[in-house]
Amino acid sequence: MFTGIIEDLGEIKNIEREGSNIHYTLTCSFVNELKIDQSLAHNGVCLTVVNLDAENYTVTAIDETLNKTSLSDWGIGDKVNLERCMSANGRFDGHIVQGHVDTTGKCISIIEKDGSWVFTFQYTTENMTVEKGSITVNGASLTVVDSKDDQFSVHIIPYTYEHTQFHALKVGSTVNLEFDILGKYIAKMMRRN
Incomplete structure (x- = not known):
């Protein structure tokens, strides 16, 4: 669950295709706060962190996601809107956002x-x-x-x-x-x- 309040612009560092999936590696200002298996909205698309190091993290988009979103248009160096999932102990500044693009x-x-x-x-x-x-x-x-x-x-x-x-x-x-x-x-x- 998200609120639609953008935290940062992430930069795409690498794109790797594996079968029908695409792995996107990005960097942002809060990489050091991320963890594996965390949900993160990328231009409104909820993706799971699958790999992480000190400077970058990786998420994977499957064919279903690529067909319904603009992710397949992304290129290395592109900037994307990022938002971590909503914290249960803070203010709700935006609106209810699922991270499921229509x-x-x-x-x-x-x-x-x-x-x-x-x-x-x-x-x-x-x-x-x-x-x-x-x-x-x-x-x-x-x-x-x-x-x-x-x-x-x-x-x-x-x-x-x-x-x-x-x-x-x-x-x-x-x-x-x-x-x-x-x-x-x-x-x-x-x-x-």
Whole structure:
């Protein structure tokens, strides 16, 4: 379980394919605090630490994960949003994030607004967003500003822009989307009636 509050940008140091799996080796500011078998969200995708040394750690993505996320687009030197699992004794600053990506989306617009940015994303899925509801984009917990059937917008403040992967996104970039879990349950119940 995660909150969508990004802790750090990790850098991909190595990529190794083994069968249909891909092993990603990364570094970040809290490598010394990680342990084997720990869950860590990478651009919103929950992956398990499988190897660790003083400077780097490794996670493995299986075929199912690679097919549903943007991980197969990653390259050596790329930066990814990182978040460790939620601590049970702290504040809950974001929203409930599972680290289970629902689909990918495309950035279709970036508008600078005199110190902040409006990002618009398009997606194809049965899930939906609602105005002022929560959405996770590459692991970052955000508030939906403009919701349409197949797209939504979010406003990004300078801190988020600088300290997450948002500063590297361009029109056409693929992002991982996790829709609000409460909204997904409500939509499922409504379809039953």
